[in-house]
Amino acid sequence: MQRHFDDELAGLQQTLLAMGGLVEDQIRRAMRALTERDDALAQDVIDRDRQVNAYDVEVDEKSVELLALHQPAAGDLRFITTIMKVVTDLERIGDQAVNIAQRALELNQEPQLKPYIDLPRMAERAQRMVKESLDAFVGRDTQLARQVCAEDAEVDSLKEQIFRELLTYMMSDPKTIPRAIRLILISRFLERVADHATNIAEMVIYMVESKMVRHSLA
Amino acid sequence: MADGIRITRLNAWFGPRQVLRDIDLAVVPRSVTAIIGPSGCGKSTCVRCINRMHEVVPGARVAGRVELNGEDLYAPGADPVEVRRRIGMVFQKPNPFPTMSIFDNVAAGLRLAGVRNRAALHEAVERALHHAALWDEVKDELGKSGAGLSGGQQQRLCIARALAVEPEVLLMDEPCSALDPIATAKIEELIMELRKELTIVIVTHNMQQAARVSEWTAYFLLGELIEFGPTRGLFTSPRDSRTEDYVTGRFG
Numbered sequence: 001m002q003r004h005f006d007d008e009l010a011g012l013q014q015t016l017l018a019m020g021g022l023v024e025d026q027i028r029r030a031m032r033a034l035t036e037r038d039d040a041l042a043q044d045v046i047d048r049d050r051q052v053n054a055y056d057v058e059v060d061e062k063s064v065e066l067l068a069l070h071q072p073a074a075g076d077l078r079f080i081t082t083i084m085k086v087v088t089d090l091e092r093i094g095d096q097a098v099n100i101a102q103r104a105l106e107l108n109q110e111p112q113l114k115p116y117i118d119l120p121r122m123a124e125r126a127q128r129m130v131k132e133s134l135d136a137f138v139g140r141d142t143q144l145a146r147q148v149c150a151e152d153a154e155v156d157s158l159k160e161q162i163f164r165e166l167l168t169y170m171m172s173d174p175k176t177i178p179r180a181i182r183l184i185l186i187s188r189f190l191e192r193v194a195d196h197a198t199n200i201a202e203m204v205i206y207m208v209e210s211k212m213v214r215h216s217l218a
Numbered sequence: 219m220a221d222g223i224r225i226t227r228l229n230a231w232f233g234p235r236q237v238l239r240d241i242d243l244a245v246v247p248r249s250v251t252a253i254i255g256p257s258g259c260g261k262s263t264c265v266r267c268i269n270r271m272h273e274v275v276p277g278a279r280v281a282g283r284v285e286l287n288g289e290d291l292y293a294p295g296a297d298p299v300e301v302r303r304r305i306g307m308v309f310q311k312p313n314p315f316p317t318m319s320i321f322d323n324v325a326a327g328l329r330l331a332g333v334r335n336r337a338a339l340h341e342a343v344e345r346a347l348h349h350a351a352l353w354d355e356v357k358d359e360l361g362k363s364g365a366g367l368s369g370g371q372q373q374r375l376c377i378a379r380a381l382a383v384e385p386e387v388l389l390m391d392e393p394c395s396a397l398d399p400i401a402t403a404k405i406e407e408l409i410m411e412l413r414k415e416l417t418i419v420i421v422t423h424n425m426q427q428a429a430r431v432s433e434w435t436a437y438f439l440l441g442e443l444i445e446f447g448p449t450r451g452l453f454t455s456p457r458d459s460r461t462e463d464y465v466t467g468r469f470g
Contacts, residue, residue, distance in 0.1 A: 001468055071426055073453045073465040210455035 005070055009079060012062050013138070016083055016090070019055035020134045023090050024127055026052065026097035027193060031123045034104040034186065035116050042108070045101035052094035059087040075207075082207040086137065089196040093130060096189040096196075103182045103189075113169065113179040119186060122158040125151065126190045129197035136204045148201035149213075155194035162187040221287055222247035222417055223268060223387060228282035230263050230272055237263045239441045241282070245387075245434070250409060250418045252432035252449065254425060256469065259438040261421045265389045268419065269305035270298040286386065303331065306380030310392035312372035314364035314379070321360040323375055327383040342382055350378035351408050370401025377408065388412065390420040394427065406431050425465060429453050437461045 026045055033042035063084045066072065072080055107113075129148050136145040166180040202214045223245035230238040238260045245251045253261040266272040267280050270291060284291045291301050314323045324343040325333075333339055343360075347353040352374040356367070364375050373393060380388060390409075394402040409418060409431045422428050428435055429449060436446040437458075445452060445461040456462045463469045 003467060005467070073425065073429075074456050074462045076466045077454060 005066075005072075005076070008066055008070075009076065012059065012066065012080070012083060015055065015059055015062065016087060017134065017138065019052065019059065019087065019090050020130070022048070022052060022055065023094045023097070024130055026094055027100070027123065027127050027130070030097040030100035030104065031120060033101055034107065035120060037104075037108045037112070039105055039108055042101040042104045046098050049094055049098045052091060056087055056091040056094075059083060063087075078207045078210065082137075082203045085203050086200050089199045093193050093196045096193050099189045100186050103186050107179060107182050110179055113176055113183065118158060118162050118165070119183065119190070122155060122162065122187060122190045125155050125158065126193040126197065129155070129194050130200075133197045133200035133204065136201055137207075140204070140208045142205050142208050145201040145204040145208075149198050152194050152198045155191055159187045159191045223419070224283075224285040224288075225264075225268070226283040226285075228264070228267055228280070228284065230260070230267055230281075231279045232275065233277040237441050238267070241443050243436060243443060243446060245417060245419060247287075247417045248413060248415065249434060250413045250420060250432040251434040251436065252428035253419065253421045253436045253438060254423075254428050254464070255438035255444075256464070257423075258440075260441040261436075261438045262391050264438065265307075265391055265419055265421055268387070269307055269389060270301050271307065273298075303327070303383050304385055305387040305389060306383070306385035307389040307391065308373070308376050308380055308393045310395050312369055312376050312396065314367075314372050314375050316363070316365045318364060319361045320356050320364050320367070320375060323364045324378045324382050327379060331383060343378075346378040346382035349381045349412070350374045351404065351411070352378055368401070370397050370404060373397060373401070373405060374408065377405075381412075385416070387417045387419070390418065392421055392423060395423060402427070425453075437464060439464070 026048060029041055030045045032038065033045060063080050066080055070076075129151050132144055132151075133148045135141065136148065163184055166184050169176045170180045199214075205211055205213050223243075225241055225243040225245075228238055228241040228243075229236065241260075241264060243264075253264060255261050263272055268284055268291075272278050272280055280292065286301075286304060290296065291305075315326060318326065321343055324346050325339050328339060328342055333342070344353065344357075347356065352371060355371060356362075356375075364372065367375060373396075377388075377393075394405050397405065406427065409420065412418060413433075420428070420432065432449045434446070435449040435452045437444045437452065437456075437460075439460055445456060445458045447457070452461060453465055456465060460469075
């Protein structure tokens with residue numbers, strides 16, 4: 001039986017995906033603001049966070065409405081509860097984009113410490129994880145979701161590598177410390193982006209298989 | 219497990235039409251088990267087989283085993299009247315005896331069982347009305363007709379009547395479908411109190427009600443038991459796609 005409720009659920013998913021697209025773009029643009037030393041672009045990322053927050057509220061309100069009016073069960077229930085968690089992770093990824101943009105604005109005040117190689121690579125990995133986690137959500141693809149969870153380790157090790165490298169700068173010349181710390185922070189923000197993508201992937205596994213894989217359960 | 223109700227390979231017919239097929243179901247004592255399913259799935263017939271009410275319909279037939287605490291309720295020597303005393307039943311439409319007072323309605327089963335002592339009757343009636351959460355509302359008008367009560371009160375009167383003979387099991391066949399939401403909520407609260415002492419099986423069309431009051435849920439379809447398990451699991455992660463279709467409203 002075709003249900004009107006299915007249209008409501010499809011609409012909710014559309015809004016979530018629009019938000020996902022915006023958030024991915026925010027990370028991409030924040031990184032460009034850093035590598036191209038573009039203050040205007042950084043400011044634009046900061047300003048656009050309002051749109052991300054508006055999506056966050058919209059998805060949450062719509063989800064609560066569907067829970068209240070339709071009392072969904074089983075797969076429908078897992079779909080909506082998953083969306084309510086995913087939207088929080090997306091909103092926080094958006095916050096990380098703002099954090100990166102703010103550090104970029106500060107870094108742009110001073111000469112560039114070093115060529116950025118590992119940070120863009122790390123950003124590219126983290127962004128790919130976000131995209132894949134949302135693709136897994138849309139396609140109910142738990143294999144892809146599990147792949148996202150596995151990719152998190154790569155991002156973590158890139159962060160460690162960046163930290164060690166910047167440590168050598170700081171030890172050899174204390175004047176580099178403010179810039180190095182900001183770059184370390186950016187690597188930390190990107191690592192958090194990957195963590196949020198992992199959370200989304202884990203919720204996809206729950207949604208499809210009813211299995212809780214968070215915190216290494218199951 | 220010898221305790222509780224154990225149904226084994228239960229089959230039932232109305233004339234040539236088979237309405238239950240090979241039902242196996244173990245009801246946990248002192249818990250609420252909900253039976254859900256679309257109209258005609260056999261859920262009412264199933265509970266009517268538990269207290270031997272199905273066989274009173276002309277042309278109806280039962281095969282299989284139903285045990286209560288290890289005793290075969292269909293054994294050759296088993297007395298259907300005694301089975302119905304141990305396994306009480308409440309129906310969709312409140313059906314107090316219309317010509318009887320509130321008191322006499324509750325006392326009816328006890329009198330039938332031969333209790334004549336006035337003090338004993340009074341004590342049992344008061345206890346049953348307390349149990350059914352009706353005492354405070356009717357204690358000053360026990361002599362009035364039960365038919366003058368509201369629908370929800372009448373249903374609780376029927377529950378009191380069933381409880382008066384101290385059954386071990388209470389079967390409820392759509393007990394709230396004729397009641398408004400407030401009367402329904404009262405019955406549901408009552409069910410949650412009663413389950414501490416009684417084994418309850420409730421047939422309901424209202425899935426939210428099954429989700430709210432029961433610990434175990436059985437889903438019936440076309441005379442077969444499709445899925446049985448903890449209510450929480452059945453409503454969050456059903457194992458069978460037919461159960462999923464039903465609880466999400468895709469069915470039919």
